[in-house]
Amino acid sequence: MLRHTALLLLATLAAAAPSAQAADAPYPTKPIRIISPFDPGGTSDLSTRVIADIAKDILKVPVIVENRPGAGGTVGIGQVAKLPPDGYTLVQFSSSPIVIRPLVANVPYDPTKDLTYVGRYLVSHSPLMVRADSPWKTLAELVKYAEANPGKVRWAAGAPQGAAHLSTEALFRSANVKTTFVPTGGGAEAMLQLGGGQIEAASATDFAGPMAEGKVRLLAESGPVRIATAPNVQTYKELGYPLSLAVYLGLAGPAGLPPNVVKTWDDTLKQVMEHPRFKEFLKAQNASPYYANSADLTRDVKAEVGSLKDTLQQMGMAKK
Amino acid sequence: MGVIDALTLGFSVSLSWQNLYFCFIGVTLGTAVGVLPGLGPTATISLLLPLTFKMEPVSALIMLAGIFYGAMYGGSITSILMRVPGEAASVITCLDGHAMARKGRAGVALGMSAFASFAAGILSTIAIAVVGPLAAQLAFAFGPVERAALVLLGLVMVTMISTGSRANALAMVGLGLLLATIGADFVTGMDRFTFGRAELSDGINIALLAMGMFGLSEVLAMADKAGGAVRLLPQPKRLVEMLPNREDWRRSALPIGRGSAIGFFLGILPGGGALIASFASYIAEKKLSRRPQEFGHGAIEGLAGPEAANNAAAQGAFIPLLSLGIPANAITALMLGALMIQGVTPGPKLALDNPTLYWGTITSLFTGNLMLLVLNLPLLWLFVMLLRIPQYVLSPLIALFCLIGAFSLANSPLDVVLVVLLGLAGYALRKADYDPAPLVIAFVLGPIFEKAFRQSLLLGYGSPRIFLERPISATLLACCLLMLSWPLLRRALAAWRARRS
Numbered sequence: 001m002l003r004h005t006a007l008l009l010l011a012t013l014a015a016a017a018p019s020a021q022a023a024d025a026p027y028p029t030k031p032i033r034i035i036s037p038f039d040p041g042g043t044s045d046l047s048t049r050v051i052a053d054i055a056k057d058i059l060k061v062p063v064i065v066e067n068r069p070g071a072g073g074t075v076g077i078g079q080v081a082k083l084p085p086d087g088y089t090l091v092q093f094s095s096s097p098i099v100i101r102p103l104v105a106n107v108p109y110d111p112t113k114d115l116t117y118v119g120r121y122l123v124s125h126s127p128l129m130v131r132a133d134s135p136w137k138t139l140a141e142l143v144k145y146a147e148a149n150p151g152k153v154r155w156a157a158g159a160p161q162g163a164a165h166l167s168t169e170a171l172f173r174s175a176n177v178k179t180t181f182v183p184t185g186g187g188a189e190a191m192l193q194l195g196g197g198q199i200e201a202a203s204a205t206d207f208a209g210p211m212a213e214g215k216v217r218l219l220a221e222s223g224p225v226r227i228a229t230a231p232n233v234q235t236y237k238e239l240g241y242p243l244s245l246a247v248y249l250g251l252a253g254p255a256g257l258p259p260n261v262v263k264t265w266d267d268t269l270k271q272v273m274e275h276p277r278f279k280e281f282l283k284a285q286n287a288s289p290y291y292a293n294s295a296d297l298t299r300d301v302k303a304e305v306g307s308l309k310d311t312l313q314q315m316g317m318a319k320k
Numbered sequence: 321m322g323v324i325d326a327l328t329l330g331f332s333v334s335l336s337w338q339n340l341y342f343c344f345i346g347v348t349l350g351t352a353v354g355v356l357p358g359l360g361p362t363a364t365i366s367l368l369l370p371l372t373f374k375m376e377p378v379s380a381l382i383m384l385a386g387i388f389y390g391a392m393y394g395g396s397i398t399s400i401l402m403r404v405p406g407e408a409a410s411v412i413t414c415l416d417g418h419a420m421a422r423k424g425r426a427g428v429a430l431g432m433s434a435f436a437s438f439a440a441g442i443l444s445t446i447a448i449a450v451v452g453p454l455a456a457q458l459a460f461a462f463g464p465v466e467r468a469a470l471v472l473l474g475l476v477m478v479t480m481i482s483t484g485s486r487a488n489a490l491a492m493v494g495l496g497l498l499l500a501t502i503g504a505d506f507v508t509g510m511d512r513f514t515f516g517r518a519e520l521s522d523g524i525n526i527a528l529l530a531m532g533m534f535g536l537s538e539v540l541a542m543a544d545k546a547g548g549a550v551r552l553l554p555q556p557k558r559l560v561e562m563l564p565n566r567e568d569w570r571r572s573a574l575p576i577g578r579g580s581a582i583g584f585f586l587g588i589l590p591g592g593g594a595l596i597a598s599f600a601s602y603i604a605e606k607k608l609s610r611r612p613q614e615f616g617h618g619a620i621e622g623l624a625g626p627e628a629a630n631n632a633a634a635q636g637a638f639i640p641l642l643s644l645g646i647p648a649n650a651i652t653a654l655m656l657g658a659l660m661i662q663g664v665t666p667g668p669k670l671a672l673d674n675p676t677l678y679w680g681t682i683t684s685l686f687t688g689n690l691m692l693l694v695l696n697l698p699l700l701w702l703f704v705m706l707l708r709i710p711q712y713v714l715s716p717l718i719a720l721f722c723l724i725g726a727f728s729l730a731n732s733p734l735d736v737v738l739v740v741l742l743g744l745a746g747y748a749l750r751k752a753d754y755d756p757a758p759l760v761i762a763f764v765l766g767p768i769f770e771k772a773f774r775q776s777l778l779l780g781y782g783s784p785r786i787f788l789e790r791p792i793s794a795t796l797l798a799c800c801l802l803m804l805s806w807p808l809l810r811r812a813l814a815a816w817r818a819r820r821s
Contacts, residue, residue: 040363040650053370053373065366075521154779188646191646198465212665284660284665
């Protein structure tokens with residue numbers, strides 16, 4: 001019996017050997033596909049295309065971007081999570097379908113188990129804005145008005161159930177004021193409604209143009225990092241509110257991605273971060289660099305999922 | 321800077337040999353992808369985006385714009401010849417365009433559709449140049465409340481596009497609205513009727529519905545009717561038969577003008593778009609025509625108006641893009657992205673800060689439309705030759721293109737299954753004498769209405785009074801009421817007149 005087990009063990013080892021060898025196989029040797037789980041045209045999608053374009057020169061293989069949009073990015077991520085971890089299909093992600101959506105909706109993957117995080121590269125800003133001709137000069141004044149006029153403050157956020165929505169909802173809930181959230185199809189629509197005076201406030205990433213024209217006043221930044229072009233605007237956290245969720249972007253692959261693949265992409269991403277075209281892209285999108293390597297990102301995601309779950313439960317915003 | 325100076329500057333940019341070259345590539349590619357069902361301009365532009373990183377911003381925009389309106393030309397070709405909308409915006413073209421082809425007037429339909437698109441392109445380009453930045457303000461004035469009222473008016477009128485009975489059309493509208501509720505609830509984010517499939521949480525793609533209900537069901541209907549025998553659509557014999565005659569021109573002139581105006585207006589509004597514009601123009605022509613009974617059986621007005629409208633809408637969308645930096649649809653969102661990667665931020669100052677880009681792009685719409693007309697007319701002959709392909713070769717090809725198109729939308733296998741199911745459903749409906757056109761239109765209008773209506777109620781703090789308090793929506797609602805009560809009113813009026821005399 002014992003001999004039998006030993007034989008089996010040997011056989012298993014022998015069988016495992018070629019796959020261990022495969023893990024050290026040169027990478028990449030054929031085209032790489034990056035799934036963009038969002039609609040074409042947004043910051044997420046465009047960043048993927050810029051990175052793919054720079055990476056193809058570094059890796060010396062074609063890097064193809066394929067859109068598989070749906071359900072706030074969860075469809076594309078779910079599909080990649082089920083693929084073999086060979087490093088030839090990666091997925092671009094934003095923090096919303098990784099850290100936030102799994103806590104408020106059903107998603108077809110477990111963000112802490114089913115993915116190998118390769119790296120993080122960008123954080124976008126989504127400040128809370130009011131019209132420049134509105135009476136509110138600070139966030140405190142807006143909150144005070146909302147307190148005196150329950151439900152009268154109508155506001156919109158770029159994506160429903162996204163980082164900016166949850167952070168701002170948490171802000172109002174912790175201040176114990178009643179407001180009216182108006183869902184929109186995206187940041188551009190939110191800005192249109194703000195510009196048209198249909199809503200009082202909006203939190204969206206499309207603030208640069210209106211800010212430059214002096215049409216809007218930035219009250220606070222909903223994310224954790226201050227905006228380079230508006231350094232005086234404080235974050236929700238800095239102002240003492242419970243959540244400042246980041247909208248950040250990164251790359252991931254199916255769970256069990258070989259170490260040499262992760263290493264290759266880590267080196268590539270580092271070079272991308274320094275590439276002038278990538279820097280220009282960040283500036284054009286009003287985003288900031290937000291680099292993390294595979295190990296740091298994996299740790300951050302776990303920590304964020306844990307702490308966010310607690311906060312959302314306390315506020316009664318988590319999925320039942 | 322006056323309009324003349326601006327246009328002179330613009331043409332000096334758009335007529336440079338390299339911009340003419342990129343414009344040509346754009347419109348040619350656009351026509352090609354417009355012809356292929358499923359492979360639309362959105363996919364093409366996103367594929368070509370990295371190429372534009374190294375181009376001059378104005379050349380990049382000229383090329384991408386060419387793909388966009390080029391697809392509007394191309395989309396009509398398969399709609400007319402095979403009743404397969406190459407592009408969602410050409411569903412309406414299937415109705416009278418294909419009916420004309422059945423009567424042996426395929427060449428006339430193709431020629432008129434190219435000319436209507438061209439005329440609309442030129443008219444709306446002039447409109448952009450003259451009223452551009454002013455018209456942009458319309459996007460702000462037209463909020464969810466106004467949009468809800470406008471779409472409601474559209475829903476009231478949707479039964480009019482049908483050729484069959486009013487009751488059947490109404491049933492199709494209901495079915496279309498129901499199909500449109502599939503997907504995540506807009507306000508709460510909860511999934512509705514998705515059967516646990518994440519792919520369905522964004523609803524059924526309109527292109528799937530259009531390809532299933534028109535393309536695949538047409539293939540099935542052809543196989544059914546032909547009964548194994550080879551059947552060809554009548555073909556024009558001589559060149560003269562392929563060109564619109566004087567009567568055609570006379571009947572099309574006004575519809576083209578009205579279609580351009582409707583399309584331009586709806587193109588500016590966020591969420592308007594080419595499909596709604598073509599539908600609105602079709603309704604308008606049918607209402608204004610002295611021969612409404614010919615619609616659906618090859619009325620050239622029903623082709624010329626909507627064709628003008630969808631191209632005008634495609635170009636009207638450049639106003640919010642260039643003047644406000646706000647994309648009206650996924651395609652202009654991609655163009656905005658292409659510009660921003662290059663460090664150009666569109667907005668009210670673009671025309672002043674970067675006049676070469678702004679006017680260069682606008683004037684390229686002239687040259688591009690001219691190229692498309694020149695490109696399309698000689699090809700008429702070639703396209704009409706497609707009718708010589710025997711049915712048993714053509715039908716499987718159409719079916720294949722529909723399946724490939726369905727897959728290419730989001731690279732999802734479920735979409736292929738869906739398009740087949742929708743094709744079978746479309747065939748069954750057709751057999752039972754139900755027209756799929758109202759269904760498709762209601763499917764498009766449904767989500768827009770639901771979203772705008774629920775947003776409006778939130779904006780009005782829960783009270784529907786907001787619809788009456790805003791002048792534009794109140795007027796539109798009054799129109800709805802008038803439309804609905806018109807038959808009664810007319811009878812009452814007739815009775816009153818009879819009593820008086």
